[in-house]
Amino acid sequence: MLSAGVIAWIGAVFLAAGFVKGVVGMGLPTVAMGLLAVTMPPAQAAALLLIPSLVTNLWQLFIGPSFGGLCKRLWTMMAGVVLGTVTGAGLLTGAHTGIASVGLGAALVLYAILGLLKLGFTTPARHEALMSPLVGVATGLVTGATGVFVIPAVPYLQSLRLGREDLIQALGLSFTVSTAALALGLFKAGALASPTTQLAGSVLALLPALAGMFAGQALRQAMSAETFRKVFFAGLLMLGVYLVVETAL
Structure with a gap:
């Protein structure tokens, strides 16, 4: 049974993590896992993340203005994400996961500084047909090794010069597909046990996560394009x- 203090901390964590996701379109699992580790084991934190991560990704995906157009434009990238993630999912339980995470973090820092x-x-439009599936497969393999769905998908989507809301929606599409593919890949690799998860706690954690996300979205929509660009890259840097x-x- 969790104490009132721990429950309050969980609510504050998901409020903050949802706010970050609302502003820059990513970061909820990373922020939440890092802060929850102070009070609970990683497995328990991951169980709490299940529903907030899924629902906020789906919300981010469907509320934008260009769902159909983005799916048509990026479907080969998403197919590559599924292929790469399912193929490489076993890497997440391997011995070199730490090295892969450091490399991913360094790549993010470099990309954020350049941005x-x-x-x-x-990326010129004429190259998208070739680049999209390759980027998707590469992103899937990195996801399989680290569990993080960022490189090279985010730099590539940024290079397409999508509008602010289209970029946020494209990130939601990528993260939703990656999450589903990673779960499928881990199940296929036999890396998923089947213990009972704290679904009730995860559902409750959804409420502050959504509240934070709504607040972050309101702030993002009030930003100028230049301010959003700076905040976006600062988020990647962190x-x-x-x-x-x-x-x-």
Whole structure:
């Protein structure tokens, strides 16, 4: 039985994690896992994350203005994500996961710094047919090794010069597909046990997560495009630093 203090802490954690996701379109699992680890084992934290992560990803996916258009444009990338994740899911339980996480964090830091310095790149439309499935497979393999769905999907989506809301919706599509594919891949690899999870606690954690996400979305919509760009890359920078530091400690 959790104490009132722990329950209050869980609510505050999911409120903060939802706010981060609402502003930059990502980061809920990373923020929540890092903060919840102070008071509970990782397995218990992961059980609490189940419903908030799924629902906020689906919400982010469906509320944007271009769901059908993005699915049509990015379906080969999503197919690649599924293929790469299911193929590489067993890597998540391997001996080199820590090294992969450090490498991913370093790549995020570098990409965020380049973005803040406005040194990004653009993918021409004529190259999308070739690049999308390759990026999808690469993202899936990285997901299989680290459990994080960011590289190279986020830089690639950013390079397509999508509008702010289209980018957020495209991230929601990528994260939703990646989450489902990772669960499928881990099940296929025999890496998922079947203990009873704390679904009731996870459902309750959804409430502050959604509240935080709504607040973050309101802030994002009030931002100028330039402010959003800075906040977006700053969020990636902090995520990258977090991955490196967490693995090193």
